[in-house]
Amino acid sequence: MHMDNLKIYGFRANIDSVGDVLSQINEIKKDEEIIQLMDADAIASKNHVVHGVNHAVAAFDRGENIAKDLGVEVLLRCSAQRQISKAFKILGLSEGDMNLCAVLINCDDDYVEELESLFTRDDDVLDGDEDKLKEIYAITDIEAENMSVENIIIDRISKLIVDY
Template sequence: MDNLKIYGFRANIDSVGDVLSKINEIKGDSEIIQLLNADAIASRNHVIHGVNQAINAFERGENIANDLGVEVLLRCSAQRQISKAFKILGLSEGEMNLCAVLIDCGDYIDELESLFVRDDDVLEGDESKLKQIYNITDSESENMSVEDIIVDRITRLIVDY
């Protein structure tokens, strides 16, 4: 997908509202910049799959949310409930790792780097953290990687619709 950029950052967030306001000032009306809790991201592939599923859901009229950014959050968290998705992938105040997902955007890396410290290493998931966040059992992860389990759960949001 040419119109998708994924960046990792480290951030110290004083106010989630202020950060979201600054992000809205950066982007154009039809552009999407969705910030996710990178600690709940297994890999770039995880995000790419979630974004593709979100876009496909809108194209099929099967979207859960009315906003593509929120649909990305839902799909990447493998959740149907927005409140659960925000608990998993939402922003919080304090130090946190961020995954910035840019869809149909200009390259706003300079603007984002003025707000946060660029570090793509935060996009490499910590299996033990991910197992806890997504309630993945040891028996589940015996035969599949944690990343594959999460991607499978994202895919099953469609099947289980």
């Protein structure tokens, strides 16, 4: 599986219906393209997302992917989870006001305009709140003494590969 380009954007959204949003996203993209939306509150940084995406693509290349869909595999890897239901609990969309991280793989540049017509662009939502992240990922204060929260999450993503 090749990844020609990866773009990561932050948005603020007010979601009336998760189903409607997903339908709108599916209408935008073509077959080989991936637009994966995630809860930005569970994202530590762009680096966290890049790491998750790289591991998802590598898993497909090795035939070790957990999900059939690369977008869902990205969600799994970014959440450092093996279970799709847990990944969706951490990074999935919910109704109401939320911060979004949009991951675009192999997409044209004009897609960001399409997304901006649905949501309000704000890359600041990709700067993680350490206290929120510690709660979401069950990171202890002892763990966080030696390593940044971002690095702990990245480390957990890396370990997902080893634990098969």
